[in-house]
Amino acid sequence: MIEPIAGTVEQCPFCHRTIRGTVEICPHCGAERRFGPTLRESLLTFAVGVSVGPVFMLIIGAGVQLAVLAAAIGGLLGFFVAHSRHAGDRWMKPPAGWTPPE
Structure with a gap:
């Protein structure tokens, strides 16, 4: 069996199982890799500034x-x-009730 290259795998921060380094959603627990703020975070900081x-x-x-x-500047x-x-990659918690595909 061919072993994967060490730099191409990583651990899911939520279920701690080995996943490919390029996946966007953990196939084991459903955690999602996000880039940038969520809509909620953008709206919250905008509202505070306004x-x-x-x-x-x-x-x-x-x-x-x-x-x-x-208000405009804020x-x-x-x-x-x-x-x-x-501004960087981060993992978001899996949605409630998520089940892995079969």
Whole structure:
């Protein structure tokens, strides 16, 4: 039997079984390799950026126009934070009730 090359296999971080290094979904537990932020993470950081900036501007009395500008800048910053924080590969937990194909 031919043994696989050591650099082409890795361990699933959830079920700890050996998998190919190129798989996107673990065939044993269903964990998924993701690149970049999920939609939830992008929306959450965007919402935080859109809300924190205007609140701060209104507290210091800068006015509504600067608060709107701060919301736009905060939304962009939130989007970029999500994408820079989750810029690499990572494994996501398998979905509940996932069963391996037969």
